[in-house]
Amino acid sequence: MADKQPACMTCGSQGLCGGKGLLTLKEGAWKNNPLAIQMLGICSALAVTNRLENSLVMGAALIFVCVGSNLFVSLLRNVTPHRIRMIVEVAIIATFVILFDQFLKAFYWDMSKQLGPYVGLIITNCIIMGRAEAFALQNPPVLSIVDGVANGLGYAIVLAVIGFFRELLGSGEVMGYPILSSEWYEANQLMILAPGAFFTMGVVIALFNYLKGPEPEENK
Amino acid sequence: MRSLLGFASGDLEVKGSAYTLGYAAVLGAACALLLTGVASFTAPYRRANADADRKRNILTVLEVPYPKKVSSEELVTIFETNVREEKSPELEIYRYVPSGDSVGKETVAVHFEGPGLWGPIRGFLALDTDMRTIRGITFYEQEETPGLGGEIAADWFLKSFVGKEIVDASGQAGIIIKGGGDQNALNEVDTISGATMTCDKVEELLNNVIEKIVQEKN
């Protein structure tokens, strides 16, 4: 994925981001949305979106790990030997994931049980690895942080949308509060199970494609 | 051919190799240290959480009233005021003695665990003080198939145990989980259709603990 070069006007080229902050943010969160456009990180998106609360926590986890990993990979980019760079990236990502997991277990125990192994699986989340390789290795730390935030946010938003609909249609609740009364709405349990996940994700990505409009030739 | 190339480039990279190894070692050590530090920091919290979780399960099955939004410390306090743990060689027993103005009947909870179909099944069986009538049951850990075996944790299945007894009409210890049995038999519970294997496992592990309960009583 080549990142476009033209600078934005937010803080000019003297600012911390060298003028590319807003552009990076927009690219990561919308135009190059990791889930809907790059099709990365699908596994966890499908698994944890059975409830909105889980989706939000997972989104937060990804932002945390992506920012942390981007920051450190970028800081170390000039001293890391080329041959072991992938292992170094994995080590840094794994460290941040474990940090998040430990704090979850300590302070948000119920959520840790809900998310189960999927927190650990953030390590293999292609988004984080992808950003480390494609962006953090070639860009300064502050910009890398912005990119981490952007991609994490893009992921979190799509996750929230999917989680919202799956929980609403699958159990009549949102964040645990009953919205669709069980008196007239028979919850479609299939939405909470695997097929519902695939289906909602397909529809959301199609929606994204529709909203973005037809792609200019070079991007497809 | 490949090994020749490797041999040649190996010489050029001798210095690089040392640096690479050193870098890897330092990074590895730093990560391990950081994580071990964080792990020890969070260990007491994690233990407290696991403990509070377990106590909450016991409180639930004993029908001890506690507020919906409650902190771990409060949970532990409620537990310590109302529940007495009784040690016995084979069983883990918790006795709820309602004190003062707390509502409820005296109940006894017995911990059970055993292998399920896909993973361990653990829970508590709540009995009347006669150690015969079932007041309730919970499964706090199970890995059964959601929608099938996983229904053992569903309200309707748990409720079907209430009022049943752990011995049958002739005094023989043991409950039976099966489909289409005698509705009136006090030691029979309806099985979950499509989850025969899980129910078999549950029946087995419950009867294991029931056997011990009956032995203790005598």
Added chain:
Amino acid sequence: MSDTSAIVILIAAILTNNILLTNFLGMCSFIACSGQIRTAMGLGTAVTFVLTMTTMINYCIYHFILVPGGLEHLQFIVFIAVIAAFVQLVEMFVERFSPKLYFALGIFLPLITVNCAILGASLFMVIRGYNFLQSVGFGFGAGIGWALAIILMAGLRQKMRYSNVPEPFRGVPIAMIVTCVLAMAFMGFAGMVTIQ
């Protein structure tokens, strides 16, 4: 620790608890790769091999090193390191002995490292407390299940090339919806495991 036999676990991992269609693991390569049945079969074989071996190795490391040393919190790092190293070995092996396969698989071979299914299988093995034989059965079954799903998908996608799919749905969205139906079909296997 359940005493379900390893064979039952193996069959369940393929059909009723398919690691891709039930646990959503291994989706990335599933989406990116499944265009050709031949490539899908090659990838499926490679993943099955890596899954079986790494589950075995990780079991040994977890139970003989991490647990006795009180180092369970390092399991993520250790598991992924083992997987990365193992995939590297497989890559070198395939390149030496079957350059055709190496060329066909291309970038997907190193990408097996970040295939969530592989790390996921090891994590599930720990969470479910499998013993050694069960772990092997689980690893192998998960691989076969994943391969099965990806081959089915490749076949379906080949057919879909001739369908008139609406513009926004072309590519991944329609693949997702087809996977939805596939997942529903696999749900029909539930309750079939009565091997005794």
